[in-house]
Amino acid sequence: MREFFKYVFATVVGVVISMALFLIFFIVLIVGVVKSSLKEDKVNVASNSVLFLNLDQAITERTSEDPLSKLPVVGSEEDKSIGFNDVIHALKEAKTDDNIKCVYINVSAPHAGFATMLEIRNALIDFKKSKKKVIAYSEVYTQGAYYLASVADKIYLNPEGALEFKGLKSETMFFKGALDKLGIEAQIVRVGNYKSAVEPFFTDKMSDKNREQVTAYLNGLYETFLEGISQSRNISAATLHQIADDYKIQQPADAIAFKMIDGLKYKDEIIDELKSLSGTDKKKDLKTVTINEYARNVTDEPDKSAKNKVAVIYANGDIMGGEGSDTKIGSERISRVIRKARLDSSIKAIVLRVNSPGGSALASDVIWREIVLTKKVKPVIASFGDVAASGGYYIGCAADSIFVQPNTITGSIGVFGVIPNLQKFYNEKLGITFDGVKTGKYADIMSTDRPMTAGERLIIQNDVNRVYDAFTIRVANGRKKSKAYIDSIAGGRVWVGTDAVRIGLADRIGSFNDAVVSAAKKAKIKDYSVIEYPEMLDPFKSLMDNTTDKVKTYYAKQELGANYSIYEQIKSVISRSGIQARMPFDFKVQ
Structure with missing residues (x-):
């Protein structure tokens, strides 16, 4: 028996020591990766180089170097990212850089919204004024990828590849049937017939109002999409619409026949063409520099001692109380x-x-208040990106001027709350019951183990009405419109940028840089430095905070595959609390 316990003890000690050594090794590895990421030197751009736009990475608001993306297993190509403005600055620099001879776009499925892609398309169009060529190649082009690639002087596709061109779609997932099976009732309190964020929980299909707004905004996005391609490829928008409508691009040869691309080539042929454009001997290796590397060369620290500055404050992600993060407001x-x-x-x-x-x-109103106070002492210009809707619109509506892209999604002026009734789920599915005492009639208001009473629903509805009333008044004051007019275009309805300008929810169609120039002009300054806020979170702190979540996300994606988006939606719904001013749906470019 003594020998048995000695063996067991030795085994346990061995396991503990092994785990400790592994943990130490893992921490040393992480620290090493972080330190190396913080000390990345600028790259030497050789003469006759090709600027490589690897646009399948996430194109975010700001470049954030994620140390975990460099770790084995956890990190992957999908984890790479670059800020859209760094791409724009890099292309502007490359335009006059004698070492950069041409641009090579490689993109199959960009991780970016339409407005972000439009910013990059416009930067590429500006780059082409240098007379340097832009070449695009891919084995597969999704519609978003083709939208970006269409600005190229030459677009090539692998002979056995595919070009997707079929029109846009918007699809909503409805949970009512699943909730019914589980015995869960979603008790809805909202203001706005177009505020359809709650529809998936109490119906199994789109309402007429929701279908109306989705049809309008999707057609608006599609119009901008087709117009951009039309101008770049010299094909009428009507013809492009017909090509998509009839699904005429089924084979690579079809893309040639309808002049959507310029040729079918393999990668080695593309390399040869790039060598020719860059003046590189065919027997020598092609010299390339990625957009990520080149952007590091271009991005300089802002002059914090400058007499005049324009501050860019990034508000990116879902809005919540507290500190948030670089991806949460x-x-x-x-x-x-x-x-x-x-x-x-x-x-x-x-x-x-x-x-x-x-x-x-509530969090939106806290931010709105600071904008109102600031506008009294200096100009505030709002620049809306892919989406600035509901609470996103709330925080910007007080600005002196609002810039949008034609395909920005905005508006959604409405409010809602969801209180689940889990009584049947607890009682009938789990066999759990609740009982207790209370000192006041409404001491257990918002309880999820029973249905709301009529009195409780009235209280919550009045609170939602109050928030909506405050929201519309904020917008009316900021936009210098009557509340009655704002009510007529609100109700939770979503608008695209062109319509937002037409109805007065925004002032101008313009890029992010247009907004910066406008801010400086309104402040009557010519020489200024641009400084960005809030400062990016410390990589070490971010690493410690997010390592576990990163690992969990990685394995969840591996297990769920394409269904991971469903998991994200459910997780997002569960995490929400309080009255929400949120866009009624998520939109992804396919």
């Missing part, structure tokens, strides 16, 4: 930097860059 963090910029006398104007579907109505 925390009301405390964002309102603090707005206040800081307001009190800094060297900052003469502010650009609020919004890319958000909304979130907490």
Whole structure:
């Protein structure tokens, strides 16, 4: 028996020591990766180089170097990202860089919204003014990929590849049937017939109002999509519409026949063409520099000592109370930097860059208040990205001027709350019951183990009405419109940028840089430095905070595959609390 326990003890000690050594090795590896990522030197751009636009990575609001993306197993190509503005700055620099001879676009499925892709398309069009060529090649072009690639002087497709061109679609997943099976009732309180974020929980199909707004905004996006390709490829928008409608691009040869591409080539042939364009001997290796590397060369630290500055404040992601993160808008963090910029006398104007579907109505109002106070002492210009809807619109509506892209999704001025009734689920599915005592009639209001009473529903509805009333008043004051007019275009309805300008929810169609120039002009300054807020989170802190989530996400994606998006939706719904000012759906470019 003693020998048995000695063996067991030795085994346990061995396992503990092994785990400790592994943990130490893992921490050393992580620290090493972080340190190396922070010390990345600028790259040497050789003469006769090709600028490689690897656009299948995530194109975000700001470039954030994620140390975990460099770790084995956890990191992957999908984890790479670059800020859209760094891409634009890099292309502007490459335009006059004698070492860069041409641009090579490789893209199959970009991780970016339509407005972001439009910013990059316009930067490529500007680059072409240098008379340097832009070549695009891919084995497969999704519609988003083709939208980006269509600006190229030459578009090539693998002879056995595919070009997707079939029109856009918007699809909503409805959970009512599943909730019914589980015995869960979603108790809905909302204002706005178009506020369809709650529809998946109490119906099994789109309402007429929702179908109306989705049809309008999807057609608006499609129109901008076709117009861009039409101008680049010299094919009428009507012809492009017909090509998509009849699904005429079924084989690679069809793409040639309808002049959607310029040729079918293999990668070795593309390399030869790039060598020719860059003046490289065919017997030598092609010299390339990725957009990520080149952007590091271009991006300089802002002159914080400059007499005149324009502050760009990024509000990116869902809106919530607290600090948030680089991908979540925390009301405390964002309102603090707005206040800081307001009190800094060297900052003469502010650009609020919004890319958000909304979130907490209360958190949105906290940020809105700081914008109102700031506008009294210096210009505030809002620049809306892919999405600035509901709470995202709320925080920007007080700006002096609002810039949108024609395919920005905005509006969605509405409010809702969802209180689940889990009584049947607990009682009939799990055999769980609840009982208790209370000192007041409404002490257990918002309880999820029973249905709401008529009195409770009235209280919650009045609260939602109050928030909606405040929301529309904020918009009316900011847009200098009557509340009655805002009510007529609100109700939760979503608009595309061109329509937003037409109805007065925005002022101008323009890029992010147009907004920066406008801010400086309104502040009456010519020489200025652009400084960005909030400061990116410390990589070490971010690493410690997100390592577990990153690993879980990686394995969830491996297990769920294409169904991971469903998991994300359910997780997002569960995590919401309080009255929401949120866009009624998520939109992804396919």
